[in-house]
Amino acid sequence: MAVGKLRNAKVIINQRAIYDNLANTKSHLEAGTDLFVVVKADGYGHGAIQVARIAEKAGASGFCVALLDEALDLRQAGFNEPILVLGITDPQFVTIARDNQISLTVSSTEWLKTAADFLTQVPSSAKLNVHLALDTGMGRIGFQTAEELKAAVQVLNDFTAVINFEGIFTHFATADSKNSDYFNYQYDNFNKLMAVLDKRPRYVHVANSATSLWHKVCGGNMIRFGIGTYGLNPSGTEIPDLPYELHPAMSVVASLIYVKLVKKGKSISYGATYTTSADEWIGTIPLGYADGIPRKLQGFSVLVDGNWCPIVGRVCMDQFMIKLPKRYAYGTPVTILGKSKDKTITADDLAQYLGTINYEVICGFSPRLRRKYE
Numbered sequence: 335m336a337v338g339k340l341r342n343a344k345v346i347i348n349q350r351a352i353y354d355n356l357a358n359t360k361s362h363l364e365a366g367t368d369l370f371v372v373v374k375a376d377g378y379g380h381g382a383i384q385v386a387r388i389a390e391k392a393g394a395s396g397f398c399v400a401l402l403d404e405a406l407d408l409r410q411a412g413f414n415e416p417i418l419v420l421g422i423t424d425p426q427f428v429t430i431a432r433d434n435q436i437s438l439t440v441s442s443t444e445w446l447k448t449a450a451d452f453l454t455q456v457p458s459s460a461k462l463n464v465h466l467a468l469d470t471g472m473g474r475i476g477f478q479t480a481e482e483l484k485a486a487v488q489v490l491n492d493f494t495a496v497i498n499f500e501g502i503f504t505h506f507a508t509a510d511s512k513n514s515d516y517f518n519y520q521y522d523n524f525n526k527l528m529a530v531l532d533k534r535p536r537y538v539h540v541a542n543s544a545t546s547l548w549h550k551v552c553g554g555n556m557i558r559f560g561i562g563t564y565g566l567n568p569s570g571t572e573i574p575d576l577p578y579e580l581h582p583a584m585s586v587v588a589s590l591i592y593v594k595l596v597k598k599g600k601s602i603s604y605g606a607t608y609t610t611s612a613d614e615w616i617g618t619i620p621l622g623y624a625d626g627i628p629r630k631l632q633g634f635s636v637l638v639d640g641n642w643c644p645i646v647g648r649v650c651m652d653q654f655m656i657k658l659p660k661r662y663a664y665g666t667p668v669t670i671l672g673k674s675k676d677k678t679i680t681a682d683d684l685a686q687y688l689g690t691i692n693y694e695v696i697c698g699f700s701p702r703l704r705r706k707y708e
């Protein structure tokens with residue numbers, strides 16, 4: 335995909351914000367707890383490699399990703415820290431993981447047996463590191479019962495020549511909610527399952543950002559810190575209080591590439607859904623739904639020179655139009671996410687308008703948009 339380096343639109347990443355978010359998080363961890371930064375989906379749209387570099391400086395000791403390919407990208411960029419793939423990897427690729435010292439997540443004994451076959455077929459002095467996922471109530475992946483977990487530990491004992499039992503973890507479904515009943519239910523399940531183990535592996539981890547921020551119960555020795563890295567509140571606006579400040583790292587800015595006066599009674603964009611009610615100054619912005627500006631954003635106000643300017647007419651694939659309070663010059667900055675004078679558009683503002691969560695907003699800006707690091 336061509337990245338738009340010569341266009342008047344970009345995603346700006348504030349590296350200092352990421353560093354501060356991580357350094358603060360690290361300073362709040364109990365001694366002996368490792369900070370693994372979650373850089374899946376290209377670092378939630380911020381650039382996985384760049385975020386990983388900052389994370390190293392801020393004291394992260396490892397990384398989590400969703401795909402084996404994402405882990406390989408980090409290895410190829412020269413990162414030597416532990417990397418855990420949180421999703422399930424097809425067993426046919428286990429030797430690639432082993433040979434690159436990438437840790438994989440395991441949710442079934444069948445997987446372990448198949449993986450052991452593949453590993454044995456291509457011998458190596460290295461072992462495959464695995465983390466067992468425990469499904470304590472997320473209902474996504476993981477062992478659900480003590481019997482299943484016992485069986486997995488048995489299989490691991492059979493294959494110690496090729497597989498190293500490096501970690502065990504669970505994932506909470508409601509750590510970002512005010513009500514902690516379901517969280518407590520999952521935590522009980524986790525403790526019951528952990529009682530099956532004679533010996534704890536190197537890493538025991540239960541905490542995503544929300545758990546690490548609001549629940550002091552972990553009993554783990556590593557956290558998987560994702561959304562907080564990027565400066566957003568995991569709960570959106572449900573739990574406004576954070577134990578320390580998080581600074582949003584992403585802004586999206588473009589500039590006016592065309593400004594014109596449109597006479598009263600004329601229509602704007604596909605479907606002619608907007609008609610000027612007076613003579614209006616209309617600006618065109620070189621961003622569209624192919625850049626991750628959803629069509630549903632019609633009616634939302636972006637910022638020009640500290641003024642709210644509504645998106646008028648439908649968002650096109652590569653352009654959209656806004657109503658300006660007065661004539662503005664070609665090249666005037668337009669803020670879609672971030673600050674303009676004394677006003678700010680947050681990822682939560684966009685999420686609220688779109689009926690989604692801040693995570694989806696920041697992941698949604700397409701790779702066609704250049705990332706600029708400041």
Ligand SMILES: *Cc1c(COP(=O)(O)O)cnc(C)c1O
Pocket residue numbers: 372374420505541542543544558559560561562568
């Ligand atoms: C994505 C993910 C995380 C990170 O979650 P945040 O809410 O962004 O901190 C942690 N653990 C698992 C299993 C994940 O899939």
